[in-house]
Amino acid sequence: MNLRDEQDVTKIRAAIRAGSFTGHTSGMAPGKLQCNLAILPAEYALDFLRFCQRNPKPCPVVGVSETGDPMLPTLGRDIDIRTDVPRYRVFRDGVLSEEVNDINDLWRDDLVTVALGCSFTFENALMRADIPVRHIEDGVNVPMFRSNIPLVPAGPFRGDMVVTMRPIPEDLVTQAHDISAKYPQAHGAPIATGDPSQLGIADLSKPDYGDPVQVRAGEVPVYWACGVTPQNVLLDAKLPLCITHSPGHMLISDVAEDAETPIYQQ
Amino acid sequence: MNLRDEQDVTKIRAAIRAGSFTGHTSGMAPGKLQCNLAILPAEYALDFLRFCQRNPKPCPVVGVSETGDPMLPTLGRDIDIRTDVPRYRVFRDGVLSEEVNDINDLWRDDLVTVALGCSFTFENALMRADIPVRHIEDGVNVPMFRSNIPLVPAGPFRGDMVVTMRPIPEDLVTQAHDISAKYPQAHGAPIATGDPSQLGIADLSKPDYGDPVQVRAGEVPVYWACGVTPQNVLLDAKLPLCITHSPGHMLISDVAEDAETPIYQQ
Numbered sequence: 176m177n178l179r180d181e182q183d184v185t186k187i188r189a190a191i192r193a194g195s196f197t198g199h200t201s202g203m204a205p206g207k208l209q210c211n212l213a214i215l216p217a218e219y220a221l222d223f224l225r226f227c228q229r230n231p232k233p234c235p236v237v238g239v240s241e242t243g244d245p246m247l248p249t250l251g252r253d254i255d256i257r258t259d260v261p262r263y264r265v266f267r268d269g270v271l272s273e274e275v276n277d278i279n280d281l282w283r284d285d286l287v288t289v290a291l292g293c294s295f296t297f298e299n300a301l302m303r304a305d306i307p308v309r310h311i312e313d314g315v316n317v318p319m320f321r322s323n324i325p326l327v328p329a330g331p332f333r334g335d336m337v338v339t340m341r342p343i344p345e346d347l348v349t350q351a352h353d354i355s356a357k358y359p360q361a362h363g364a365p366i367a368t369g370d371p372s373q374l375g376i377a378d379l380s381k382p383d384y385g386d387p388v389q390v391r392a393g394e395v396p397v398y399w400a401c402g403v404t405p406q407n408v409l410l411d412a413k414l415p416l417c418i419t420h421s422p423g424h425m426l427i428s429d430v431a432e433d434a435e436t437p438i439y440q441q
Numbered sequence: 442m443n444l445r446d447e448q449d450v451t452k453i454r455a456a457i458r459a460g461s462f463t464g465h466t467s468g469m470a471p472g473k474l475q476c477n478l479a480i481l482p483a484e485y486a487l488d489f490l491r492f493c494q495r496n497p498k499p500c501p502v503v504g505v506s507e508t509g510d511p512m513l514p515t516l517g518r519d520i521d522i523r524t525d526v527p528r529y530r531v532f533r534d535g536v537l538s539e540e541v542n543d544i545n546d547l548w549r550d551d552l553v554t555v556a557l558g559c560s561f562t563f564e565n566a567l568m569r570a571d572i573p574v575r576h577i578e579d580g581v582n583v584p585m586f587r588s589n590i591p592l593v594p595a596g597p598f599r600g601d602m603v604v605t606m607r608p609i610p611e612d613l614v615t616q617a618h619d620i621s622a623k624y625p626q627a628h629g630a631p632i633a634t635g636d637p638s639q640l641g642i643a644d645l646s647k648p649d650y651g652d653p654v655q656v657r658a659g660e661v662p663v664y665w666a667c668g669v670t671p672q673n674v675l676l677d678a679k680l681p682l683c684i685t686h687s688p689g690h691m692l693i694s695d696v697a698e699d700a701e702t703p704i705y706q707q
Contacts (some may be wrong), residue, residue: 221487221553224494225505229515231702237489242593249495287487327515327704329507330483339481356701359625363701435622435629436497 179203184323184429194257194268197276199423201260201295201311208360208432209425210237210250210290211402212260213409215279215417217242220287221335222330227289229327233336233404235360237430237437244283247290251429257290262421267415278418286418292341293402293425296361296432300354306347309388316423317341318382319401322365323375326404331412332436337384337401338366338374342394351397360437367398374398384422442574446486449519450695458524462650463542466527467561467577469491474626474698475691476503476556477668478526479675480544483508486553488596490567493555495593497600499670501626502585502694504556511548513556517695517705523552528687535679544684552684558606559691562627562698566620572613575654582689583607584648585667589641590632592670597678603650603667604632604640608660617663626703627695633664640664650688 223324227234245295322337356364455461493500513520588601622630
């Protein structure tokens with residue numbers, strides 16, 4: 176059986192833990208909350224949680240581990256953050272030092288895992304409502320742009336918001352807004368619609384990250400807060416050590432993506 | 442002019458800061474988010490934020506101060522937490538030591554303020570939809586009960602959830618659910634409906650806190666997570682110092698109570 180068609184999250188995470196699956200997780204385990212990750216030393220954790228509270232649209236916190244404990248019981252059964260993500264990025268002093276498939280050798284007693292919601296959740300909901308999601312149709316990564324929207328700082332964490340852009344047919348923009356607004360744990364409602372210059376974006380065909388997609392006649396560019404924001408902010412803070420997932424290689428939780436709260440009932 | 446009819450939050454907070462208003466804040470500044478408060482030493486703040494993240498219905502975080510900084514810029518203009526709440530309770534080692542109208546003399550460089558959403562927000566929304574709120578009609582405090590619902594622990598913080606009960610006409614229960622669900626920053630949807638024994642409540646006429654209200658024929662008791670929960674949890678943790686608002690004497694913020702995120706744009 177292709178693991179991409181597997182519905183049992185436990186089996187998917189077991190394959191990831193065993194190292195037999197190291198791909199991206201887009202479209203896997205439909206209905207389950209997938210998470211961005213930030214793993215950082217405890218001395219920075221309070222400031223990082225403050226930063227996320229002050230910037231909830233790019234940084235919706237859905238789980239926080241105990242200090243030094245690699246397990247995430249509030250997000251699912253037997254989730255070990257050292258092994259249960261397909262690919263990780265390790266940053267030292269703000270520079271990418273390695274990309275690995277587990278972090279067993281890097282785990283330390285002072286690390287804290289912060290899990291953040293991701294856009295897969297509202298993209299799934301848009302598609303269920305027959306609202307097209309261009310980059311998924313095209314089989315490419317979502318276009319992402321550094322905006323001029325300042326983040327509310329906390330401690331060493333500051334910067335501007337990164338946004339994603341999805342072209343939406345004009346008559347579906349309100350519906351797309353209302354659907355995504357139902358998922359505050361996955362960036363919520365769009366932060367802007369229309370003219371990219373209002374966000375300081377010069378050219379929609381030249382994203383800062385991801386791939387360009389076409390905005391067709393009758394479509395409006397719609398912008399959402401993006402989970403790359405906290406990753407950039409963490410890098411700019413030049414922490415001695417910081418570990419994230421590799422883009423698209425998410426933690427798949429046992430929590431339903433439409434749950435009122437992201438707390439798994441053991 | 443009676444301060445209770447004042448619409449300008451700045452004027453209300455100025456009167457509170459000046460010590461000329463020390464009453465409860467129920468019904469004041471309609472449309473503005475009011476907040477429960479927990480002020481605690483920074484060494485406990487990371488665990489307390491973890492606790493709130495794991496128990497978001499009783500503990501919806503809407504603001505976190507810098508360590509040692511009494512200002513709360515993300516909740517409004519010129520909010521000084523030392524003076525801008527009508528009445529405070531000071532707890533030492535888990536015991537109420539004093540009730541005061543400002544905490545200027547108690548402020549320390551290691552204190553962190555955590556502001557939490559409160560039930561006024563969804564009660565206002567229920568009343569706007571002509572759903573009766575019995576304890577407000579009766580002019581008494583909402584009945585609160587210690588439930589048997591265990592909280593997810595974090596560090597020294599643990600215990601059972603405190604719930605409020607409001608009798609709702611049977612044909613309005615679904616609407617009351619859906620309205621309150623729109624306010625995740627104010628306890629969100631009810632946690633239970635009907636038989637109190639499912640929550641370990643022996644007698645609805647004998648609340649643990651607040652005042653009893655009558656459940657009339659055709660009405661159903663509906664239970665919501667309660668902001669007294671984190672206060673009890675803080676007391677049980679027996680922190681050397683912890684300051685809360687006095688019940689009903691809330692911080693009135695500049696944030697709209699129906700804002701998507703509780704972040705004031707300065």
